[in-house]
Amino acid sequence: MKRCGLFIMALVMVQGFFYTNESHAFSGQVIQRGAFGDDVMELQSRLQYIGYYEGQIDADFGWGTYWALRNFQQDYGLDIDGFAGQTTRDQLVNVTDYDESYVRSNIEQGNRFTHYGGVPKEQQVEKGKAVPTKAPKYPAGYSDNDIQLMANAVYGEARGEPYVGQVAVAAVILNRIQAEQFPNTASGVIFEPLAFTAVADGQIWLEPNEQARRAVLDAINGWDPSENALYYFNPDTATSGWIWGRPQIKKIGQHIFGL
Amino acid sequence: MKKTLILSVLFIAVFAAVSWGMYQKTQKDALRVHMENQYQRAFHEVNYQMDLLHDEIGSTLAMNAGKSLTPALTEVWRLTSLVHSGIGQLPLGLLPFNELEGFLTKIGDFSYKAAVRDFESTPLSDDEYAKLETLYSQAADIQYELRSIQNEVLTEQLRWADLEVLLATADEVKDNSVIDGFKAVDKSVEGYTAESFVMTEQETAEQRRIQLSHIEGKEITDKEAMTKVQDFTGTKEGTEMEVTESLDGADYPFYSVYWETEKGNHATMDLTKKGGYPLYYLLSREIEKETLSLYEAGEKGAAFLKEQGFDDVVLENSRQDDGVAVLTFIRLIEPQNIYVNSDSIHLKVALDNGEVIGFLGMDYLKNGEARQIEEPAITESEALEQLHSNFKVHESRLAIIRNEMGDEVLSHEFIGTLGEDTFRIFINSQNGQEEKVEKL
Numbered sequence: 001m002k003r004c005g006l007f008i009m010a011l012v013m014v015q016g017f018f019y020t021n022e023s024h025a026f027s028g029q030v031i032q033r034g035a036f037g038d039d040v041m042e043l044q045s046r047l048q049y050i051g052y053y054e055g056q057i058d059a060d061f062g063w064g065t066y067w068a069l070r071n072f073q074q075d076y077g078l079d080i081d082g083f084a085g086q087t088t089r090d091q092l093v094n095v096t097d098y099d100e101s102y103v104r105s106n107i108e109q110g111n112r113f114t115h116y117g118g119v120p121k122e123q124q125v126e127k128g129k130a131v132p133t134k135a136p137k138y139p140a141g142y143s144d145n146d147i148q149l150m151a152n153a154v155y156g157e158a159r160g161e162p163y164v165g166q167v168a169v170a171a172v173i174l175n176r177i178q179a180e181q182f183p184n185t186a187s188g189v190i191f192e193p194l195a196f197t198a199v200a201d202g203q204i205w206l207e208p209n210e211q212a213r214r215a216v217l218d219a220i221n222g223w224d225p226s227e228n229a230l231y232y233f234n235p236d237t238a239t240s241g242w243i244w245g246r247p248q249i250k251k252i253g254q255h256i257f258g259l
Numbered sequence: 260m261k262k263t264l265i266l267s268v269l270f271i272a273v274f275a276a277v278s279w280g281m282y283q284k285t286q287k288d289a290l291r292v293h294m295e296n297q298y299q300r301a302f303h304e305v306n307y308q309m310d311l312l313h314d315e316i317g318s319t320l321a322m323n324a325g326k327s328l329t330p331a332l333t334e335v336w337r338l339t340s341l342v343h344s345g346i347g348q349l350p351l352g353l354l355p356f357n358e359l360e361g362f363l364t365k366i367g368d369f370s371y372k373a374a375v376r377d378f379e380s381t382p383l384s385d386d387e388y389a390k391l392e393t394l395y396s397q398a399a400d401i402q403y404e405l406r407s408i409q410n411e412v413l414t415e416q417l418r419w420a421d422l423e424v425l426l427a428t429a430d431e432v433k434d435n436s437v438i439d440g441f442k443a444v445d446k447s448v449e450g451y452t453a454e455s456f457v458m459t460e461q462e463t464a465e466q467r468r469i470q471l472s473h474i475e476g477k478e479i480t481d482k483e484a485m486t487k488v489q490d491f492t493g494t495k496e497g498t499e500m501e502v503t504e505s506l507d508g509a510d511y512p513f514y515s516v517y518w519e520t521e522k523g524n525h526a527t528m529d530l531t532k533k534g535g536y537p538l539y540y541l542l543s544r545e546i547e548k549e550t551l552s553l554y555e556a557g558e559k560g561a562a563f564l565k566e567q568g569f570d571d572v573v574l575e576n577s578r579q580d581d582g583v584a585v586l587t588f589i590r591l592i593e594p595q596n597i598y599v600n601s602d603s604i605h606l607k608v609a610l611d612n613g614e615v616i617g618f619l620g621m622d623y624l625k626n627g628e629a630r631q632i633e634e635p636a637i638t639e640s641e642a643l644e645q646l647h648s649n650f651k652v653h654e655s656r657l658a659i660i661r662n663e664m665g666d667e668v669l670s671h672e673f674i675g676t677l678g679e680d681t682f683r684i685f686i687n688s689q690n691g692q693e694e695k696v697e698k699l
Contacts, residue, residue: 063676063699163525181358188344193350194351222621225541248507248508
């Protein structure tokens with residue numbers, strides 16, 4: 001009987017040792033809304049372990065995670081600031097458990113899963129049922145697909161141009177969406193017949209590179225190297241006489257941008 | 260024998276080539292017909308909707324009661340948007356039909372703003388009625404012109420596909436009845452638009468802001484522009500820089516400065532000529548392994564802005580995207596603690612070494628006119644009563660926003676949740692009206 005007790009004590013100690021070992025996975029940085037990565041994955045998992053976070057564990061610190069964290073801070077008498085700083089993280093580590101390899105493998109395999117404490121792990125996984133990852137929150141409500149489409153247009157139109165020239169082309173598309181004399185959607189502007197040569201000759205369907213996508217994102221975030229332009233043309237190849245009569249703003253690379 | 264063999268091979272080859280060619284031609288013709296049908300459909304639909312639009316404006320004129328006016332005006336708004344999108348599908352490309360499209364947008368805006376209004380308390384004014392009347396006759400003109408183009412297209416069997424080829428290749432298109440017809444439509448609208456839609460106070464103010472007409476300071480030279488760029492970006496003195504001036508069509512005169520960094524990356528910065536205010540800065544480079552957190556990047560960004568003299572802004576939002584922190588700072592008016600969402604500065608901070616690789620100061624500069632700050636007339640708890648009972652408020656503060664009409668209003672801002680989703684709601688601090696609801 002005594003031996004048995006000792007054995008259990010040893011088991012508990014070993015287990016405790018493993019848990020504390022696992023617990024220090026946070027990298028030590030303050031985690032805030034908008035962040036992405038392993039720290040956020042751990043934060044979401046731990047918050048879910050004790051029932052604060054009910055959303056998908058996707059390593060993306062959005063509003064859902066933010067409110068979960070604040071509720072946790074409130075209940076545990078911490079400063080309610082929505083930042084996962086040292087004290088908040090320590091408190092979280094004390095009261096929760098985190099199975100990193102379980103979470104990581106399920107994300108990699110694209111399973112729909114949860115990480116609630118006290119529920120057997122097998123019951124928390126639905127294989128291959130992951131919700132398609134939410135489009136990251138872009139300003140002004142553009143979807144991933146809009147960005148893809150614009151990246152295609154930018155790549156087809158300006159892949160030989162310097163980076164700012166590409167951002168400027170993306171900005172012209174966005175300026176047109178805003179302007180009253182053009183269609184009001186990204187697809188409407190891009191596919192307006194005869195508006196872009198890359199659409200007319202099919203170059204828009206080339207696979208865009210990462211730089212074109214970054215250029216579109218910069219433009220969506222507000223960068224406008226064209227300084228409000230609605231048109232651009234290549235002076236060496238432009239055939240329309242009309243375009244030369246438009247007011248010109250600046251030249252970037254091969255393109256003259258104008259109103 | 261040999262001759263027959265060669266002849267028969269030749270014959271088969273010719274036959275194969277001819278039938279291949281025939282097949283290709285049939286395919287191509289089928290495709291052309293298909294495309295032509297798409298264009299025809301768009302064009303005839305535009306005509307049909309323009310008819311409806313004309314009739315609908317007519318019926319709003321005949322109505323007096325507020326209750327039926329709202330749906331009628333909403334219908335006008337819907338139709339303008341349909342006509343507009345239909346025109347966008349026609350191969351008119353670069354031809355200047357801006358007047359017509361601008362006109363449609365203006366009818367749309369006018370009818371929408373009128374439609375959402377409460378006609379019981381504020382009925383249509385005489386001015387607005389007169390405007391509707393002119394809109395009605397204008398719509399009749401456009402309808403007539405479009406009808407005659409349509410007639411011509413049908414009787415002469417004109418094809419849009421031919422027109423598209425013509426427009427794409429010819430320098431200037433002369434004596435084409437469709438083009439001439441559309442030019443006539445555009446002409447009939449021109450002048451009328453300016454006359455009937457005098458810019459509102461909000462629109463002229465927006466125009467002024469876009470032209471940055473309120474900024475002060477003396478004109479800087481291109482040498483001074485280079486020095487400013489060096490100070491702003493920490494670029495070494497003596498780095499070769501290319502400075503170009505803006506061309507005549509720019510809304511505001513500016514300098515563009517291009518240079519290559521020591522590591523061979525391209526960088527660009529634009530500054531206003533007047534006062535040398537930074538408009539934007541972009542450095543394009545590969546990001547190495549991340550060493551900073553988003554939080555640290557935010558602190559670096561704040562320190563950078565303080566150093567550059569932007570001392571009335573606070574970090575509002577941040578996002579981590581492929582090794583770059585995209586930070587949004589907004590103006591905070593003290594001591595009243597009022598946040599101004601429109602006066603924003605965006606920064607890009609590289610997460611490998613904390614370098615600022617992007618700056619965008621346009622909105623901050625554009626909205627930088629001095630403001631009259633009023634006292635809120637209703638308190639926060641009074642404003643809370645205006646919210647939906649299911650909306651759970653988590654955060655609140657005072658904020659200046661631009662509402663749908665284009666006016667700046669001081670509002671109580673509430674961030675909270677409704678079910679799973681997070682919303683931001685602004686309640687006018689003078690009259691308790693719900694000014695704006697945003698899903699975050």
